Amino acid sequence: MSAEPADADLPPDRLLVFEEVSKFYGEVLGVNRVSLRLPPGVTSLVGPNGSGKTTLMNLLTGLVRPSRGRVSVLGIRPDDPERLFGKVGYCTQFDSFPAGVSGRSFVRGWLRLHGMAGAAAGRLADEALERVGLTEAAGRRIAGYSKGMRQRVRLALALSHRPEVLVLDEPLNGLDPMARAESLALFEGLGREGLHVVLSSHILHEVDRISDRVVLLSHGYVVAEGQIHGVRTEVTDQPLQILVRCPQPHALAARLFAAEHVVEAKVHADGGGLLVRTRDAAAFHRLLNRIVLEHGLDLEAVAPADDDANAVYQYLIGSETEAQ
């Protein structure tokens, strides 16, 4: 299932590309026959544990090699670290750090591996730590940091060399609500600046809000990809839910029921609207326009109720995870 935006047709040096990629860990499947072309912007990988999100990110950054297929990042193969990691920053899930280091010395030391002089590395480290709100704690040992602070120092590391591609594995884990909102705003801003931001998260409604596209994964397979609203319209076995706010919901419901594509119309408990389930959203909107014009009904609002990532996830993957 695919609802790709047109910018996936960009040249390979602007895209993150998976071509028929499979990864097996011995006999265990990581991902199977994944083909994706990800343009700049925020891409969210969504799926339950073991669905292959981290494997895709590790393949993208060369930490693991594909058993089959080909991966390229802005036209660069992941086994060319000198070219790749000047452009890619990866914030992994591994909550571990070298012993005894402070936040500043950790980021600075890593930047020295880029071949930078000490002063340049120090400047970029301070800039990155400030960006994630760790300036005051930068001189303290990471061993004394909270989980959220450790998450942020990893994020600072990934951002520190100003990459064009930012890969973030569960970047919101352990963050308090304020830090989570700030991080999401940061990712959204980076996506708007034209960076590739690839992130995985279980916090679906937050991911939905900032994502330009989602990739839904289950058991190592891509089950859907594209812009979230586009993906939702292609889930044809689940009628689309539309919330209509109007002062005469009973009259509207009676007229809507006449249409074959409307499978349910439930009047809201407050009597000020109804929830309609339809198999054909376009036909529903045409019908609604006609009813309003012909019968002079007032409408206050019409909005889809289940074309967010949560609903799509639930329809495509939720039933599988519940069955396990």
Place this chain on the structure above:
Amino acid sequence: MSADAAAVGDVGTWACRRRQALAVAGLELLRGLSAGRSLWLLFLAFAPTFIILMHALHDHDEGHRLERETLILAGIVQVFYVRFGIFFGCLGLSMRLLRGEVAERTLHYPFLAPVRRDVLLLGKLLAATLTAALLFGAGIVASTLFMYGHFEAGREFLLEGAGLAHLRANLLVAVLACLGYGAVFLALSLLTKNPILPAVFVLLWEGMSGVLPVWLKRLSVTHYLKALFPVELPVEGISGLFTVVAEPTPPWLAVSGLLAFVALVVAFACWRVRSFEIGYGTE
């Protein structure tokens, strides 16, 4: 391009790779020093020195001292340092370089930097070799000074006789042993998750070197190092019955042979590390 971006504009050049290798070595040395991780190495390097110091302070026997002390020192360098201290020191250091980082789940950090993995490996090997060579070299120097420094004939031997030449030869052997064993154990740590078992095999092989047939002797590090020792230890007792005397290897061949062997092993390790995958969950 900003000044900071310009600072890494030469990534991919040999000048940048040299800076990267030195940065890796610097970080590795810092890592080794943290939280008392190197105390066991200090013990290995200076345990004989401490014993020799105690001996120097309490032994007042003046008869036949020089010849006896020279033999004792040769035994300490050849048996304790080369066969035991440097062997286990390099094993521990080399295991810490990659397997230690896998165990601590920190190896992905250097793997995510724009540095070639072989450059990364060479930086790490440089740090381990420097650590081992400096510590064991210092141990040998201190042992030599304490061994000869507390009596007149010893001081004369050291300052005016062959003492300094012996010390130089022992230091050369120590550095070559650090390089040889370091490279072997680093390669083993890339081949197996637990290099201790293969290391036990290497230890037994090196220990049996004296009784092996001549053609097998040539496959042991000890055989080449033996050609460089300034003093030959007498073979006594039952081991003398089984010892196979081989034609000594010329020193130039011993040194160049060992260096060629190290280069081969390091080249293999560099090739191997390029396909090394991070899989902490399966380690």
